[in-house]
Amino acid sequence: MSILNNEQHEKFRQKVRAFAEKEIKPIAAQLDENETFSEELARKMGEYGLYGIDLAKEYGGQGLDTLSYIIAVEELARVDSSQAATMCAHNSLGVAPIYNFGTEEQKSKLLPDLLSGKKLWAFGLTEENAGSDAKGVLTTAEKKDGCWIINGTKRYITNGSNPMLAGLTVLALTGEENGKQNYSTILVERNSAGFSTKRMLGKMMWRASDTAEIKLKNVEIPQENLLGIEGRGLAQMLKTLDSGRLSIAAMGLGLAQGAYEMALDYAQKRKQFGKAIASFQSTSFKLAQMVMKLELARNTLYKACLLKDAGEPFGKEAAMAKLYGSTIAKEIADEALQIFSGAGLFKNQAIERFYRDQRILQIGEGTSEILHIVIAKHLGLE
Numbered sequence: 001m002s003i004l005n006n007e008q009h010e011k012f013r014q015k016v017r018a019f020a021e022k023e024i025k026p027i028a029a030q031l032d033e034n035e036t037f038s039e040e041l042a043r044k045m046g047e048y049g050l051y052g053i054d055l056a057k058e059y060g061g062q063g064l065d066t067l068s069y070i071i072a073v074e075e076l077a078r079v080d081s082s083q084a085a086t087m088c089a090h091n092s093l094g095v096a097p098i099y100n101f102g103t104e105e106q107k108s109k110l111l112p113d114l115l116s117g118k119k120l121w122a123f124g125l126t127e128e129n130a131g132s133d134a135k136g137v138l139t140t141a142e143k144k145d146g147c148w149i150i151n152g153t154k155r156y157i158t159n160g161s162n163p164m165l166a167g168l169t170v171l172a173l174t175g176e177e178n179g180k181q182n183y184s185t186i187l188v189e190r191n192s193a194g195f196s197t198k199r200m201l202g203k204m205m206w207r208a209s210d211t212a213e214i215k216l217k218n219v220e221i222p223q224e225n226l227l228g229i230e231g232r233g234l235a236q237m238l239k240t241l242d243s244g245r246l247s248i249a250a251m252g253l254g255l256a257q258g259a260y261e262m263a264l265d266y267a268q269k270r271k272q273f274g275k276a277i278a279s280f281q282s283t284s285f286k287l288a289q290m291v292m293k294l295e296l297a298r299n300t301l302y303k304a305c306l307l308k309d310a311g312e313p314f315g316k317e318a319a320m321a322k323l324y325g326s327t328i329a330k331e332i333a334d335e336a337l338q339i340f341s342g343a344g345l346f347k348n349q350a351i352e353r354f355y356r357d358q359r360i361l362q363i364g365e366g367t368s369e370i371l372h373i374v375i376a377k378h379l380g381l382e
Contacts, residue, residue, distance in 0.1 A: 009071055024076065032353055035203070090114070156211055183234045
């Protein structure tokens with residue numbers, strides 16, 4: 001247990017763990033095998049209060065702190081990364097920009113259904129030529145007769161095609177100013193004419209989460225659907241990603257925790273040469289390394305959460321937590337599978353799914369390479 005969380009946080013952890021163990025764990029493997037997005041689980045997470053954990057109660061949130069939200073992410077990922085991805089993308093990328101930058105009218109209209117679990121919202125940044133380089137966005141939004149006319153294609157959009165999707169926030173080019181391109185974010189509802197979406201299947205990881213390609217062809221959106229200030233889209237996106245990195249760090253930590261627990265249990269039960277393999281130094285040292293990495297990752301992440309809630313800068317710490325969390329997820333999942341040996345290579349062992357699921361964590365919400373750049377900039381080195 002980290003020294004940074006208290007009894008209240010631990011009670012909340014046990015509450016979310018009970019939900020994950022009861023509702024998600026029994027069906028996680030089957031959902032993964034069939035690439036099934038579970039509307040039922042997505043709705044249950046909302047009904048259970050897992051959407052808007054750290055947002056104000058007036059909009060349907062829980063009014064708790066960032067650390068509570070991160071603990072919830074941890075506990076879902078400890079059991080299944082796909083459901084954690086659904087919850088994280090909805091909270092950090094879908095709801096958070098609306099909450100942070102939206103008008104009262106936008107928040108009052110959208111947030112109640114999004115926080116109750118009736119609807120989901122997505123964030124449209126990534127394109128074929130836009131990812132690490134967000135300025136590579138080619139989607140355009142032009143003003144005409146009181147509307148935005150939006151054209152472009154977004155890809156790898158989490159929660160982007162399921163029936164619960166109400167819409168997405170689109171990052172688009174909205175003209176030029178002083179020779180520089182303007183980027184803005186616009187709220188686009190799914191029922192808009194010219195909006196089409198297709199689920200992307202065949203993923204190695206997060207197979208039970210919904211990943212989509214979304215095409216916008218002459219989509220007309222009222223100008224009042226602008227989110228925040230025109231031309232400030234990139235700044236809003238970067239602020240969103242800082243917080244989103246805490247979620248991915250928590251996913252790495254939770255996955256690593258689950259992998260460690262599986263490895264420990266297996267090592268205590270599996271016998272070779274007449275003894276449990278946990279008694280062999282080659283195995284016990286692996287487990288000791290896992291515990292050390294988990295503790296370091298947890299304290300790094302929780303410190304970033306405390307800084308955020310205190311209103312202090314936390315961008316560097318969020319980048320560090322995400323980079324380290326994804327690193328230890330890779331290392332611990334790999335060593336856990338090694339402890340399982342040949343048995344871990346088959347789908348009847350959850351460690352096989354965990355081993356696959358960890359791989360995206362070094363890519364999503366800022367690649368490991370980009371995060372090194374982010375941290376270096378905070379040191380004044382870039």
